Amino acid sequence: MxxxxxxxxxxxxxxxxxxxxxxxxxxxxxxxxxxxxxxxxxxxxxxxxxxxxxxxxxxxxxxxxxxxxxxxxxxxxxxxxxxxxxxxxxxxxxxxxxxxxxxxxxxxxxxxxxxxxxxxxxxxxxxxxxxxxxxxxxxxxxxxxxxxxxxxxxxxxxxxxPSTFDFEQLKANFDVKKFNTKELVALSGAHAIGVAHKSSFADRIDDSTATPISLDYMNALKKDDKPIQPNNIRDKELAFRNASGYDPTGVDTTDMGKGVLDNSYYHANLQNTVLFRSDWELRNDTSGDAGGIMETFKEDAKEWYRQFGDAMAKLSKxxxxxxxxxxxxxxxxxx
Ligand code: HEM
The missing domain is CATH 1.10.520.10 (Peroxidase; domain 1)
Known part of the structure; x- marks a missing residue:
């Protein structure tokens, strides 16, 4: 009993x-x-x-x-x-x-x-x-x-x-957690916001180690020389953006747009104006998958919102x- x-x-x-x-x-x-x-x-x-x-x-x-x-x-x-x-x-x-x-x-x-x-x-x-x-x-x-x-x-x-990974290393890193190329590209869009220390992109502004980067953007970064920079060129002041030859078409560069999590990362990446090598490396997928996905996210903000949300939910699980x-x-x- x-x-x-x-x-x-x-x-x-x-x-x-x-x-x-x-x-x-x-x-x-x-x-x-x-x-x-x-x-x-x-x-x-x-x-x-x-x-x-x-x-x-x-x-x-x-x-x-x-x-x-x-x-x-x-x-x-x-x-x-x-x-x-x-x-x-x-x-x-x-x-x-x-x-x-x-x-x-x-x-x-x-x-x-x-x-x-x-x-x-x-x-x-x-x-x-x-x-x-x-x-x-x-x-x-x-x-x-x-x-x-x-x-x-x-x-x-x-x-x-680390920010110095090449595409194959990024892909392998995400594979371990069962995240595919689309999820890698979608989540990297988080670099539309926030900041980075110079040590995280030092390789990109050093002529001997730089992976492809807009020359004007690189020179503007060298000249600016602040120890911390916004991840997204959108969030830089107008003079810096102009000096970098940044094309803001389709990006909200008003004060209201600054710091907003939107698809502007893909606009920047497809112009070679991103800070990290790991960002640029998404253009270096020889299969063309990552590049195609970036084009889609650049053109279709709603699709990126959806994919980013899905990947964040998966990350949370x-x-x-x-x-x-x-x-x-x-x-x-x-x-
Ligand atoms: C794909 C590989 C990734 C690499 C190599 C990478 C690398 C970095 C680095 C180096 C920084 C700057 C750190 C510093 O210098 O202070 C940074 C910042 C940031 N990363 Fe990533 N990251 C990656 C993926 C992600 C993902 C998946 C997310 C979110 C879902 C994310 C969100 C952010 C945010 C929001 C910041 C800015 C943080 C702040 O301002 O406080 N990153 N990342």
């Missing part, structure tokens, strides 16, 4: 756990605007933080890629240190300039102990994408992820692609690969 009761209790508890996660999943999808829900709370905080600092949008979108690409979406990119001392993902070379951690902390403080940091990264990126694309890109995500307890700089540098999980109380350290 006691045995029967405890079996029943276990079944009931399991059902409760399932209902809890099912409830969470449903709650996070399409909840923007529904006061008091997890989805809306995340939206409100992300919207405010972006209003206060336009760099927050790009930072949160990049954070999703850098978390999920390394051992799946497990919040491991947020950890400051691990018990046995070696460097965490944050200290990886490929994580230069990674930001948005304070915004994740603010969301965690609002949501409390029941929502994992891994879920917060996913939800924050979704809201940032929605806002920064002027509400053009929206995609469904579920919650119920758990936080990992391992974070390794070595793993981040092994799995994340990359399963955590660890063996020990928890829901962290503080996103920066294990419990």
């Amino acid at each position: 006691a045995m029967k009761l405890s079996t029943r209790a276990i079944v009931v508890s399991l059902c409760l756990v399932l209902v809890f996660f099912a409830g969470q999943s449903a709650a996070a999808h399409g909840d923007r605007g529904k006061k008091g829900t997890v989805g809306d709370k995340v939206y409100q905080i992300v919207a405010k933080e972006i209003r206060d600092n336009s760099g927050v949008g790009p930072a949160l979108i990049r954070l999703l890629f850098h978390d999920c690409w390394v051992n799946g979406c497990d919040g491991s990119v947020l950890l400051d240190r691990k018990p046995y001392g070696s460097k965490t993902e944050k200290q990886a070379e490929n994580n230069i300039g990674l930001d948005g951690f304070d915004v994740i902390d603010k969301i965690k403080a609002k949501l409390g102990d029941n929502v994992s940091c891994a879920d917060i990264v996913v939800l924050a990126a979704r809201e940032a994408t929605f806002i920064v694309s002027r509400e053009k890109i929206d995609y469904p995500v579920k919650t119920g992820r758990m936080d990992g307890v391992v974070s390794s700089a070595e793993a981040a540098d092994r799995f994340l692609p 990359l399963p955590a690969e660890g063996t020990r999980f928890e829901i962290r109380k503080n996103c920066r350290k294990t419990n």
Whole structure:
């Protein structure tokens, strides 16, 4: 009898756990605007933080890629240190300039102990994408992820692609995660926003290492010589754009257009005015696939919005690969 009761209790508890996660999943999808829900709370905080600092949008979108690409979406990119001392993902070379951690902390403080940091990264990126694309890109995500307890700089540098990769290396890197050429090209469109340190594009403005780049753009970058540059030439001042011979046809270069996540990356790439070698390399796919896809995304913004949203949703689903999980109380350290 006691045995029967405890079996029943276990079944009931399991059902409760399932209902809890099912409830969470449903709650996070399409909840923007529904006061008091997890989805809306995340939206409100992300919207405010972006209003206060336009760099927050790009930072949160990049954070999703850098978390999920390394051992799946497990919040491991947020950890400051691990018990046995070696460097965490944050200290990886490929994580230069990674930001948005304070915004994740603010969301965690609002949501409390029941929502994992891994879920917060996913939800924050979704809201940032929605806002920064002027509400053009929206995609469904579920919650119920758990936080990992391992974070390794070595793993981040092994799995994340550096800006110096050629097309074959990019393709192989995305193949590992089962992302195809279309998804690689679609996600690279995120470089329509945000900024980069000079070290990330130094090879492009050095005559001895430069991959094809508009000569005028290269010279304008050399002359400008700021340590941090916008990823997208659209976001540079008019004089710089003119000096680069940039053709803005089809791109919103007004103040309203600056910093917007749109298809302007493909306009820039097809003019050889992108910062990273990895961007330009999309033109170097000998099969012609990537080049053709870029033409399509340049001409058909709606198609890119759709493909980018689908790829971000897929990114958000990359399963955590660890063996020990928890829901962290503080996103920066294990419990
Ligand atoms: C395809 C391979 C990729 C490479 C090689 C790459 C490389 C880089 C590099 C080097 C930076 C500048 C870092 C710095 O110097 O501060 C950067 C910035 C950025 N990347 Fe990527 N990236 C790739 C894919 C992606 C993907 C898939 C996404 C998002 C879905 C993304 C989103 C961003 C964003 C938004 C920024 C600007 C961040 C900010 O301003 O805070 N990137 N990327």
